[in-house]
Amino acid sequence: MLSHHDRTELAKIERNLELSDPDLAAALREGKRRKSRALRTALLVAFDIVAVTLLVVGLIVPDPGVTLCGILALTATVWTHVARHRL
Structure with missing residues (x-):
């Protein structure tokens, strides 16, 4: 009591x-x-894969726009991972 x-x-x-x-x-x-973090984790991993794929395709194909999108997407994923681990 x-x-x-x-x-x-x-x-x-x-x-x-x-x-x-x-x-x-x-x-x-x-x-x-x-809510479970499983969906967030799955979306984050999918975004990681898309970012790396964009960067690799941008380096293979001589298109600076795709390379820039890959760099920006990869920067966003790194920032998201850092922000997520600080919580």
């Missing part, structure tokens, strides 16, 4: 959570689980 002080502190935390992130508070209240 929680003490009166603990219940009061818990109520304060609940109110702050409700004010700062109502979606998270509702998900916790309803018992919903967060």
Whole structure:
């Protein structure tokens, strides 16, 4: 059993959570689980493959536009991987 002080502190935390992130508070209240990261991971791997393919095709075919798209896509995937691991 929680003490009166603990219940009061818990109520304060609940109110702050409700004010700062109502979606998270509702998900916790309803018992919903967060979405799986498997779809995000699969999309990220697919994007990695497309970026590398664009870069390789751009280096084989003398088209600077394809090479530039490959470099930009590869830069975006590296940035996404770094940002994802910092969370």
